[in-house]
Amino acid sequence: DGGITQSPKYLFRKEGQNVTLSCEQNLNHDAMYWYRQDPGQGLRLIYYSQIVNDFQKGDIAEGYSVSREKKESFPLTVTSAQKNPTAFYLCASSIAGQGTQQFFGPGTRLTVL
Amino acid sequence: DQQVKQNSPSLSVQEGRISILNCDYTNSMFDYFLWYKKYPAEGPTFLISISSIKDKNEDGRFTVFLNKSAKHLSLHIVPSQPGDSAVYFCAANPGGTYKYIFGTGTRLKVLA
Numbered sequence: 001d002g003g004i005t006q007s008p009k010y011l012f013r014k015e016g017q018n019v020t021l022s023c024e025q026n027l028n029h030d031a032m033y034w035y036r037q038d039p040g041q042g043l044r045l046i047y048y049s050q051i052v053n054d055f056q057k058g059d060i061a062e063g064y065s066v067s068r069e070k071k072e073s074f075p076l077t078v079t080s081a082q083k084n085p086t087a088f089y090l091c092a093s094s095i096a097g098q099g100t101q102q103f104f105g106p107g108t109r110l111t112v113l
Numbered sequence: 114d115q116q117v118k119q120n121s122p123s124l125s126v127q128e129g130r131i132s133i134l135n136c137d138y139t140n141s142m143f144d145y146f147l148w149y150k151k152y153p154a155e156g157p158t159f160l161i162s163i164s165s166i167k168d169k170n171e172d173g174r175f176t177v178f179l180n181k182s183a184k185h186l187s188l189h190i191v192p193s194q195p196g197d198s199a200v201y202f203c204a205a206n207p208g209g210t211y212k213y214i215f216g217t218g219t220r221l222k223v224l225a
Contacts, residue, residue, distance in 0.1 A: 004156075031211045040122070042202060042215040043157070050211055058212065090156050098206055099145035099164060102213065104156030 003027065004105035006091050011110045013085075021076045021108050023091035029103070030096040032074035036060065037088045037107075046089075049074055050096065078110065085112045116140055117205050119216035127224050132190040134219050136203035139184065143205040147213065148177060148188045151200045160201075161188070193223045 004025045013019045025032065031050045035043040035058075045058030049068040063082025068074050074093075078085045088109050092102040118137045126132045136146075144165050149157035163170040163177045163186065170177050176189045190197055200220045204213040 033212065035215075040217065042117075042119075042217040043204075044215070045212055048210075048212050056210075088154075092156070094211060096211065098208065098211060099162065100211070101147060101159040101162060104149075104158070106156050107154065109154070 004091060004093055004103055006089075006105035006108050008108060009106065011108055013110070013112050015112055016080045018080060019078050019085075019110065021078065021089055021091075021110070023074045023076065023105060024072055025074075025093045025103075025105075026072060027093055027103060028071070029093035030071070031094045032068065033092040033094075033102060034058075034064070034066065034074070034076045035090045035092065037090060043090060046076065085110060115217070117203060117214045117216040119201075119203060119219050121219050122217070123220040123222070125222045125224060126193045128195060129192045132188075132193045132197065132221055132223065134188040134190075134201050134203075134221065136186045136188075136216055137184060138186075138205050140205070140207060141181070141184065142208050144208040145206040146177070146179065146186050147204045147206075148175075149202045149204065150197075151202060151218070157202060190221075193221075195223050195225050197221060198223050 033048040034046040047066040049055035065077045091105040094102045147162040148160040151157040179186045200218045204215045
């Protein structure tokens with residue numbers, strides 16, 4: 001079954017700790033994306049990668065880091081520098097090219113205590 | 114500065130009637146527009162898309178209209194069903210990249 005998996009579904013961390021969110025896809029997609037959703041707001045782009053070993057900052061990259069060492073995987077690290085990390089995080093992937101739909105994972109709810 | 118705006122945070126429609134969800138954008142260089150549907154605590158799922166060279170695209174009960182001069186697009190759902198109750202996001206591709214800019218969403222409630 002092809003798709004995108006994100007784990008875990010819920011994550012709790014203490015303030016000041018770094019945390020890494022997992023995103024894996026077996027759709028053979030070249031491009032992958034990380035979004036953040038806050039209540040009453042749309043999806044805001046954190047980072048995206050159009051090809052392995054390359055990634056670009058989105059609109060709200062500060063306090064986050066990513067890596068893209070494998071086509072299937074695009075982990076997101078929320079660092080202690082992120083001022084307001086509690087949010088719903090969504091990972092997506094798409095085939096290369098403009099106008100193609102993005103396929104989303106189920107999301108991870110991160111709560112920083 | 115919000116480049117993609119969905120000015121109606123919520124909409125209620127009677128089952129069987131038409132639902133019209135609106136989206137405005139500011140950048141005339143946007144090439145593609147997509148609509149997504151999202152249930153709580155889940156990832157969005159793709160509904161329908163339209164290229165800037167078209168003014169209408171239809172898929173079953175869903176039709177998207179694009180008015181480039183007004184920088185406005187709308188999603189029509191006919192007939193509306195209770196299972197359509199969800200948050201709907203429009204998204205625009207700026208061109209030159211694969212990324213999308215999302216609106217803030219409209220919560221649709223279809224009343225049985």
